[in-house]
Amino acid sequence: MIPFVDLKSQYLSIKDEIDTAILKVLESTQFVLGKEVAAFEEEFAAYCDTDSGIAVNTGTSALHLALLAAGIGPGDEVITVSFTFVATAAAICYTGATPVFVDIDPVSYTIDVTQIEKAITERTKAILPVHLYGQPADMEPIMEIAQRYGLVVIEDAAQAHGAEYKGRRIGSIGDIGCFSFYPGKNLGAYGEGGIVVTNNPEYARTIRMLRDWGQERKYHHVLKGYNYRMDGIQGAILRVKLRYLDQWTEARRSHAARYDELLAESGVKTPVVMPYSHHVYHVYAVRNSQRDVLQQKLNEQGVQTGIHYPIPVHLQQAYADLGYKPGDFPYSELAANEVLSLPMYAELSPEQLKIVSAAVVRASDV
Structure with missing residues (x-):
């Protein structure tokens, strides 16, 4: 049987580096966030040509916090596609907002940019394109529409690590980019994981607090936040794998x-x-x-x-x-x-x- 995904072969090809990285975390006892996660955040943000990376526990959490940081909440609408993994819509619903779907382009399978403008209402606050299967959505017209209507663009890049649109890395084009590190992804953790990347320092600050109980520093809760932190072992594993x-x-x-x-x-x-x-x-x-x-x-x-x-x-x-x-x-x-x-x-x-x-x-x- 030829498997659909072969995670074991990939692990065996980098086994010594992975095992060493995991042991390093075990010896440090920095099991939640910590130095390895912080280093991975910097390295992945640099890889995406963005200023900030905020590592979280899943790609879904990345989307959820990105939407919250952008001010999306009850009564708002977010335009996206229906042909996607359910997490795209779920994250919108978590905020209390409503997903408004438009159809896909039949060739690329990404959002049909000609359908976006007619879906905009006075309640629309954001556009959430999905870079499906590793192919970028057509970002230029999306950004032009967003600018004209004052909308935030959040890229669902869960399947697009390293993809480029007209020479620009996916995740760096919209206001915020969200990635998943589910094991089967092009860059996969050995468990769950995700990250938000952005060039907006205020978004980065807000997301960093929201992922860790809304704390700006320990026991000083500025926002009502969540426990969406990345494990130290996942950060160490992803640092090794990012090099490949x-x-x-x-x-x-x-x-x-x-x-x-x-x-x-x-x-x-x-x-x-x-x-x-x-x-x-x-x-x-x-x-x-x-x-x-x-x-x-x-x-x-x-x-x-x-x-x-x-x-x-x-x-x-x-x-x-x-x-x-x-x-x-x-x-x-x-x-x-x-x-x-x-x-x-x-x-x-x-x-x-x-x-x-x-x-x-x-x-x-x-």
């Missing part, structure tokens, strides 16, 4: 190019890289109108796959109260019915790429 991120990204991009070649004559539609995009392929998602049959046939041939995502948020039972119905966002719904993610990680071998692709060619004739 560009190398792993280039491997992913190389694998994607090979998939493109091998699947050119298959019955699936391969990803399209937008002209403004440096795609980092968190996911290599193909499309087929008989996706479920294709997935079953691949599984029978020993190829694991994933679906990102089978039900758009606006059709999820938990979000029925938002009042959306089938047909409201046709491109999101069609993508949800057709996308299938193939194995994608730096450690894939040339032979595995051939095996997966051959299986897809056989199985896609459905």
Whole structure:
């Protein structure tokens, strides 16, 4: 079986460095925040070309605190997409605000920028584009609209570590950028983790307090905050892995190019890289109108796959109260019915790429 993700292979390739980093934290006993987390914050912010990084316990927490720092609260609206992981909408709801969905561009799968302006109301306070699968949203028109209407832009970059838009690092373009370090991400922790990056010192100060019970210093609670702190061990692990991120990204991009070649004559539609995009392929998602049959046939041939995502948020039972119905966002719904993610990680071998692709060619004739 060729696994969809192979975290063990990655760990074994850097085992000595990881084990040493973990032992260092154990010996220091700085298990929550601490020097390793602080160092990682600086290094990741520099990687993103931003002034500040504030490490938290999950990518969802990063989104939640970014929204709060931007002043989003009850009665406000935030424009985003439905074709995303549910955390995007959940974080908006945590603040008491309402997610307002628009459809995706059918080629890039990111927010259709031509739909944003018509969704703006007097209650709109922010735009939250999602850089899906490692491909950036079209940020230039988003920033132009935000500037015209006085809106905050918060980038959901949970799947886009190292991605670039017209030469600029994702996370540095909007007012705030939010990343996840869930284990399967391009830069993954060995547990949960997230970070907020920003060039706005006031946002950084607020988020830093909010993640640690609203404290400006110990026992001096300026805000009603949360326990969203990153563990010291995760900070140490991420410092090691950050040094390999560009190398792993280039491997992913190389694998994607090979998939493109091998699947050119298959019955699936391969990803399209937008002209403004440096795609980092968190996911290599193909499309087929008989996706479920294709997935079953691949599984029978020993190829694991994933679906990102089978039900758009606006059709999820938990979000029925938002009042959306089938047909409201046709491109999101069609993508949800057709996308299938193939194995994608730096450690894939040339032979595995051939095996997966051959299986897809056989199985896609459905």
